[in-house]
Amino acid sequence: MIVLETKELTKRFGGLTAVNAVSMHINEGDIVGLIGPNGAGKTTLVNAIAGLNPPTSGEVITFGQKTTGLTPEKMCRKGLSRTFQIPIPFPKMTVLQNVMTAAIFGNRPGVIKDHAAHSRKMLEFVDFPIHEDTVSEQLNTVQLKRLDLARALASNPKLLFLDELASGLSEGELKDMMELILKIRDHGVTILMIEHIMQLIMNLCNRLVCIQFGTKIAEGTTEEVANDPKVTKAYLGGSGNTEAAAA
Numbered sequence: 001m002i003v004l005e006t007k008e009l010t011k012r013f014g015g016l017t018a019v020n021a022v023s024m025h026i027n028e029g030d031i032v033g034l035i036g037p038n039g040a041g042k043t044t045l046v047n048a049i050a051g052l053n054p055p056t057s058g059e060v061i062t063f064g065q066k067t068t069g070l071t072p073e074k075m076c077r078k079g080l081s082r083t084f085q086i087p088i089p090f091p092k093m094t095v096l097q098n099v100m101t102a103a104i105f106g107n108r109p110g111v112i113k114d115h116a117a118h119s120r121k122m123l124e125f126v127d128f129p130i131h132e133d134t135v136s137e138q139l140n141t142v143q144l145k146r147l148d149l150a151r152a153l154a155s156n157p158k159l160l161f162l163d164e165l166a167s168g169l170s171e172g173e174l175k176d177m178m179e180l181i182l183k184i185r186d187h188g189v190t191i192l193m194i195e196h197i198m199q200l201i202m203n204l205c206n207r208l209v210c211i212q213f214g215t216k217i218a219e220g221t222t223e224e225v226a227n228d229p230k231v232t233k234a235y236l237g238g239s240g241n242t243e244a245a246a247a
């Protein structure tokens with residue numbers, strides 16, 4: 001079953017076409033990698049789908065319903081949640097308060113009976129490594145990424161967008177993060193991940209979408225797209241190995 005589809009989705013910033021008529025889809029249970037060189041338009045595409053920066057034209061269909069241009073709050077209530085390339089929690093709130101905020105505002109009233117208990121469950125799920133009463137401005141990169149993930153999961157999404165979740169992590173942390181992403185998928189959440197780290201893409205994703213200069217240049221199984229000469233060229237500007245380019 002297709003859970004998300006874009007049709008000719010376009011986003012312009014003045015004279016710049018950051019996303020150019022991108023049509024793509026995500027199947028239920030997929031982990032789709034959204035790849036492409038720096039500045040290709042990946043975050044803009046995700047923002048256009050998730051409502052942060054509505055598209056200039058085209059269509060978004062989420063769980064079979066037209067959702068083009070809906071606000072992030074409405075998309076969240078429809079089951080789409082996301083993390084950010086640079087996580088920005090409420091800095092003066094504790095870790096638990098940050099997750100509770102997402103639990104309270106990300107779910108329909110009455111769905112979650114005990115927001116604190118639900119939030120603690122989310123922190124446990126992401127193996128949050130330090131005390132829940134820690135003030136969020138004191139967190140390091142790894143802790144911020146895990147908090148962002150716990151916040152995203154607190155609204156019980158069916159579809160989750162991850163924007164460079166693994167950037168800035170060490171080799172060991174990367175392995176833990178891969179296990180966590182698989183655990184999320186195994187709990188019934190379909191995932192679209194923007195990622196540059198090829199080790200992650202090749203190990204986790206069953207499908208890839210590659211964009212360059214805002215235009216989709218490839219979509220298919222991970223193997224098909226990774227071996228597509230257009231994709232190799234986009235990364236290296238010539239012949240070569242995508243893995244080496246993106247690692």
Ligand SMILES: Nc1ncnc2c1ncn2[C@@H]1O[C@H](COP(=O)(O)OP(=O)(O)OP(=O)(O)O)[C@@H](O)[C@H]1O
Nearest residue numbers: 013016018036037038039040041042043044045085
């Ligand atoms: N709010 C904005 N206003 C104007 N231009 C923007 C805006 N947001 C993004 N852009 C431009 O749109 C293009 C695509 O940027 P985007 O951040 O989506 O690329 P990306 O593929 O996510 O890049 P990266 O991998 O480096 O994060 C870039 O040229 C960027 O400068």
